[in-house]
Amino acid sequence: GEEVAQTPKHLVRGEGQKAKLYCAPIKGHSYVFWYQQVLKNEFKFLISFQNENVFDETGMPKERFSAKCLPNSPCSLEIQATKLEDSAVYFCASSLTTQGGYTFGSGTRLTVV
Amino acid sequence: KQEVTQIPAALSVPEGENLVLNCSFTDSAIYNLQWFRQDPGKGLTSLLLIQSSQREQTSGRLNASLDKSSGRSTLYIAASQPGDSATYLCAVYTDKLIFGTGTRLQVFP
Numbered sequence: 623g624e625e626v627a628q629t630p631k632h633l634v635r636g637e638g639q640k641a642k643l644y645c646a647p648i649k650g651h652s653y654v655f656w657y658q659q660v661l662k663n664e665f666k667f668l669i670s671f672q673n674e675n676v677f678d679e680t681g682m683p684k685e686r687f688s689a690k691c692l693p694n695s696p697c698s699l700e701i702q703a704t705k706l707e708d709s710a711v712y713f714c715a716s717s718l719t720t721q722g723g724y725t726f727g728s729g730t731r732l733t734v735v
Numbered sequence: 736k737q738e739v740t741q742i743p744a745a746l747s748v749p750e751g752e753n754l755v756l757n758c759s760f761t762d763s764a765i766y767n768l769q770w771f772r773q774d775p776g777k778g779l780t781s782l783l784l785i786q787s788s789q790r791e792q793t794s795g796r797l798n799a800s801l802d803k804s805s806g807r808s809t810l811y812i813a814a815s816q817p818g819d820s821a822t823y824l825c826a827v828y829t830d831k832l833i834f835g836t837g838t839r840l841q842v843f844p
Contacts, residue, residue, distance in 0.1 A: 655831060665824070665834035678831055713778065720830045721766035722786070728778040 624648045628714050628727035629696075635704045635734050643730045644696040647716030653677065654697050655715045655724065656689060665713075670720070671697065677720070704734045737762045739835035741825055747841040754812040756838045758825030763803045766828040770799050770810050773822045773837075782823075783810070815842045 627646040635641045647654050656668040667681040671691040682689070686704075691697040701708055711731050715724040738761045748754060758768075770782040783792045783799040785808070791800040798811040808825055820842050825835040 657832075657834075664836070665826075667831050667833065670831055715832070720828070722769070722784060722828050723767075724832055726779045 624725075626714055626716050626725050626727035627696075628712075628730050630730060631728070633730060633732045635732070637706060637734055638703050641701045641704050641708070641732055641734075643699045643712050643714075643732070645699070645714030645716075645727060646696040647714070648725055651716035651718055651725075653717045653720055654691055655717070656697075656699050657713045657715070658710045659713060659729070660710045668699070668712075701732075704732075706734050708732060709734045737765075737827065737829055737833050739825060739827055739833055741823075741835040741838050743838060744836065745839040745841075747843065748815060750816060750842055750844050752815050752842075754815050754840070756810040756812070756823050756825075756840070758808040758810070758835050760806045760808075760827050760833075760835075762829070763806050764829070765803065768799075768801050768808050768828070769826050769832070770797075770808075771824040771826065773824060775821075779824070812840075815840075817842050817844055 629644045654671045658666045669679045669682045669689050670677040674691050686702045689699045711729040713729045715726045717724045740759050742757045767786050769784045771779045773779050785792045785801045796813040801808045822837045822839045824837050826832050
């Protein structure tokens with residue numbers, strides 16, 4: 623079946639290093655979403671894209687975090703100068719609409735040491 | 736701002752019990768509601784998706800209801816099994832998916 627592919631599965635970075643995470647959405651899905659899951663299960667919305675355009679970035683930290691979805695390339699989430707509190711699992715999802723039926727990837731576990 | 740709360744936060748029960756997990760949301764203007772399961776260290780497994788025009792959905796031993804006007808949903812698990820042990824997440828769709836706080840369920844033999 624079709625799936626949302628996230629790479630890498632695990633990423634370890636020293637504090638201050640850059641981290642880049644990738645997400646390949648399901649072909650034909652117009653929307654891509656990034657979520658951050660920290661301890662205690664809290665899921666925080668970061669950003670969404672409609673095709674290559676930012677749709678909603680209200681959850682993105684203003685500094686250090688950036689994301690892109692370029693044509694014919696996996697989407698990416700980049701964290702400049704990582705901090706210990708960035709340690710989390712980052713999930714990507716894609717969908718035909720914003721209103722339901724998101725398909726989630728298996729996540730990237732980022733550990734900042 | 737939409738907020739989604741789940742009660743209880745944690746639940747430990749013996750095998751065979753029927754369970755009710757509760758979810759409440761502050762803004763009734765939602766499109767759909769979805770229940771997920773997450774096993775420790777794993778991703779999300781979709782359990783049930785309830786469209787805003789529906790009142791409930793059923794899959795096997797799981798039944799989820801939705802009352803939009805009161806901002807509530809319940810997930811009913813019949814005849815619980817140790818394999819049901821996981822965290823259960825309720826989430827509502829607005830222009831994005833907003834997750835609840837989760838219920839950590841442990842079913843012991």
